[in-house]
Amino acid sequence: MNKQLLIQQPGGRGKSTARPFSGRTVGRAVMWLFLLITAILTLFPLLMTLSGSLKTGAEMMTGGSLLPAKPQFVNYVEAWKQANFARYTWNSAFVSVMATAGTLLVAAMAAYVVDRRHFPGKSLYVTTQASMMFISVGAIVLRPQFDLMVALNLNTTLWGVILILISAHSSTFFMLIGFFKAIPRELDEAAMVDGSGFIRTFFRVILPLLTPGLGVAGLFAFRHAWNEYILPLVFTMTNPQLQTLTVGLANLRYGSSAAMQIHLMMAGACLSILPMLLAYIVANKSFIQVTAGSVKG
Amino acid sequence: MHFKWKRLGENALFLSPSIILTAALGIYPLLWMLRYMFYDYAGYGDPLFVGLDNFRLLMRDGLFWESVGNTFIYAGGKLLLTLPLSLLLAVILNSKLRGGNLLRGIYFMPTIISTAVISVVFYNIFNSYNGMVNTVLMKLHLISQPIDWLGPKYAMLTVIIVAVWGAVGNYMLLFLAGLQSIPQDLYESAAIDGANAARRFWSITLPMLAPVAQMVIMLAIIASLKGYESIMLITEGGPIGKTEVMYLYLYKLLFPVSTGSPVEQQLGYGSAVGFATAVIVGAITGLYFLLSRKMNKLY
C-alpha cells in the first residue's frame, strides 16, 4: 500500500492530496506512458534488426518502410552459407564454451582454497585479483599477450583468445566465493573423515553442491566470451577463418558489396543475438538475481 | 609436518592455474607496458631507450588531450542520462505493479547483447541518408529534414544514446536490488507519522539507498570511462575527432585503423598513453571514492 503511493511521485505527487482520485489516475497514466515509451525505445533497435533482416537489399538501401514488403527468410540462408556465418558461429561457440568451462574451473578451484583454507600470501592473492578488476590500461595489453601467444605457438588457433579470456577470471572468482560461503564447512569435514581426499572432496562433494553458483557464474562468463569483440578482432586479423560472430559481422561492413548487403548484416546480427536471447529467456531470473546480488554482497 | 606440506601442495595445485594465468596474461602485460613506455618502439626493429620523451610528447599531444576531454563529455553525458533514468525505473518497478516482471525483463535485455553487434545495427539505423531513426521521426512529423546523426554536431549525442541504451537496464537492476533491501517497516512507521510520498522518498528511500548508490555510481563511472568499443564501430572517433575517446585513441596507436590521426603503429608511445589513461581513470575513481566518503560522514 505504502509502496503504491511511493511510486506515484514521478507523475502525480501533490495533486493526490487535493483530488485523490483523478490525481491518482493521471499519475498512473503518466507513469505507464513513461514505462511504455522506455520499453519501445529499448526494443526499437532489436525490432529494426529483425525487420531489416527480412528485407531485400534494395529496401534496406533506400530506407523507406518499417516493415519488409515481403519477408525474405532466404536472407538467413544466405548469411549462414555465403557470408560464412556457419563458420563464425562455430568459432564463437567454441571460444565461448571453452572459455566458460575454463574460467569456471580455474576460478572455482582458487575460490575453494581461498574460502576454506589459510595460507601464506592469501591476502596478496585476493588483493591482486581485486585490482585486476579495476586497473584498465586498455588495448595496450593486447600486444604483450599476442607476443606471448606467438611464443607459445597458439596465435594460429583460437586457444590464445580462450586462454586470455580465462585469465580474466577475477569477477567469477569473487562471485563463486560468495557461493562457497553458503556451503557449510561441516560437509567437507564429514567427507574428509570418511576418507575422501582434498581433491576428491572438491570434485565429488563440493562441486555438485556448487552447481547453481556455477550455472550463474557460467552464464556471465559465457555472455562475456560470446560478446567479446576487440580481443578476437586482433587475434584473428591474420586468420580470417578463425573469426567469431562479432568480428565477422563487423568486418562485413567492408565486404566487397557491403553497401548492398545490409540485409545480410542484419540477418547475421539476429543470428548472433539469438543464442544469448534464448539463454536469457530461459535463465532470466538468474541473470537478474546475480546482477542484483553483486551490489548486496 | 608431512600433513602441512600436503596441505600446501594441495593449495598450490588448486591455485596455480589461476596464479599462472593471472601472472602471464594479467600482470606481465602491465610490466611490459611499464617498460616500453620509456622506449621508442614502433613494433619492428630494436626498441630504443628514450627516457621520458614519450611523456613529453604526451604533454604536447593535442589529439590525446582532446580525446581526454571527449572522454569526460562522453562519460558525463552517459552518467547524467543513465543514472536518473535507471533510478526512476527502479523506483517504479519496486512496487509490485502488474507486468513489472515483463518490463524488467525488457529493460534488462540490452545488457545481454553484444556491444559490437548492436553498434553495427545502430550505425545503420542512425545513418542520415537511409537510417530508420530519421525515417520514423519524419513519419511522425517530428522533423522535416533528415538529421545528420553521425555528423560533427550530433555524433557525440548519438554514441551517448547508444551507450545509455545499453546501460540503463543494468543500473536499474542494481538500484532495484538496493531498494528491495530497505526494510518495509520504516515506510510503515513513517506513514503512521503522516509523512507523504515525497517526504518518504527523500527521507527514507534516498538515504537508505545511499550505500548501494555509492557503489553503483562508482561502477558506472569506471564503465563509462572505459567504453570505446561501440564508438569504434559507429564513428571510429570521427567526424574530425569529435567522438575520439582516450581508449580509442590508444587502440589506434597500437592498431592504426584506416581513419583518424595516428597513422603508424607506436608501441612505445602507446604504452605511455596506456599508463596515462590508467592514471586518469584511477585518479577519478579515487577522487569519487574520497568525496563520497566525505558525503557519508556529513550525513
Next chain:
Amino acid sequence: MRKKWSSLVLCLLLIAAIAAGCSGNGNNNGNGAAANGNSEGSTATSSTETGTPVQLKYWTDDRHDQEYIKELINKFNETNEDNIQVELTVMSENYTQSVDIAFSSNQAPDVLRLKSANTAGFVKKGYLAPIDEYLTDDLKAKFGNLLIDDVNRFEGKVYSLANTGLTLRLVYNKDLFAKAGIENPPVSLQEMVDAAKQITEVGKAEGIYGFALNFKNPKQAFDRSIREILSLSGYQGLGFDLKTGQFDFAPYSQVVEYFKQMYNDGSILPGAEALDIDPLRAQFAAGKIGMYLSFSTEPGVYQDQFPTEINWGGALAPTLDGQIKGTSEIVSAGTWLGISAQSANKEAAWKFMQYMYGDEVLKTYHEKGFGIAIVPSIVEQAKDPEIGGMEGFLVGEHDSLWPASPNVTPEGSTYADAFFKYILEGGDVKAITDDLNTRYNAALSKAVEKGEVTVTPNPAFDPAKPQGE
C-alpha cells in the same frame, strides 16, 4: 530451483559436447596450419623431392578483381610444374595492420600485394625481399623504364614491378546535370561549386545533393579528389613541393576553400562525414549524388557491384582556375606484387610472380578494366576495356606518372584531418596551413636524419612533364 539449474547445466554441457566435437576439428585445422607453417620453415628444401606441394600464401586487399585473381591462381595451381600451390587471402580495411601482425608472429604471406601507399613502409620495416637477382634481361627491357626510385626501387634494390595504374576522374551523373540545366562537367573549381549548388537546389526535395565524398576517412577522400585537382593544376597532389623538396600546403588550402564553400552551401550529401566509399557508390548508383571524384575502378564497380540505370560518365578533374597547367597523376602505379623477406620459398614465390606478370595476364587485367596498363609492351597489345563508362578514364594526353613524394608521419593531426576540420568548423586557414607546413617539414627532416627518407629537390621540375622528357 535445483531442477531448473541442473537442466540448464545439462543444456550447457550438451552444447559444450557438440562444440568440443566440432572444436576438435577446428583445433586440428589450427594445429595443422601451425604445423604447415613450421614445415615451411624447416623442410622447404626437401619438399619438392618428397612430392609434398610448396604452399605459398598470397595476400591482397584488392577486392574489385578477386574473381579474376582466383581464376588465375587456380590455373596456376593446376598447371605449374614445380608443384606449387598458392592460397589467396583477400583482406579488408585491416590489410596493413594484418601484415604488421603477420610479420611479428611468423605468419607472413609469401607474396604480397603492394601499393604505392604501403610499399615504402613495408621496405622500411624489412618485410620485403629484393627481386634483382631474378630480373632477366627480357624483364629489364619490359619494365625497365618503369623502375622508379622510392616507388618500386629503394636504395638501388628493386622490390616490385609495375602492372597498372589508376587514373582519377570526376564522376558525374549526366541525368542530374541535365535536369539542373548544366551542359558540361565543370572544368574549374568555381564551376564545380556552382554545379553542386544548382543540382542541390533542383533535387534536394527528393534527397538529391550535388556533391559527396567518402569523408569518413578524410585522407582517402582527399587523396582521390584534391590530389588530382592539384596535379592537373600543376602542383604535387599530397602537399609536397618537388621543386624545393619541402612540404607546402598553400596550393592545397586553395582547393580546400572550394570544398568548404560547397559544404557551407549545403551542396554536400548530409551524412557524408560518416560515409565509406561503397555506401557512397550505392547512393550514386541510386541517383542521389551529382558528382564525386574517384579512381578508374569505378566503371567496373558500377558494372558488377552496383548495377545502375543512371547515365554517368567520367571527366578530367576540374582545376583551380580552369587552366590545365599540369598533368593528372596516374596513381598506384609502379608496384603490384612483392615477395616477403620471411618467405622460405622465395624461388617458388618468384615463379608465381613471373606467371602473374606474364603478358597475357597483364593484358587481360587491363582489358577487363581492373586497372589501366602502363607497361609499354602491354599498352601496345591490349584493347580498350569494354566496360560502360571506361572511356572517360582512359589514359590521355593529360595523364602521367609523377615522382614519389616522401611519406612522413607528423606529430599531431594529418593534413586531411586538419583541412577536413576546417571545412566543417572553419578557422584560420592561413594558420592551419602554416602549422601543417611546420609539422610536416619537421617530420621530414627527422626522417631524413634517421635515413628513412631521401629528398632531392628538383628546381627544374615541370608539372606538365613530371617524368622529364
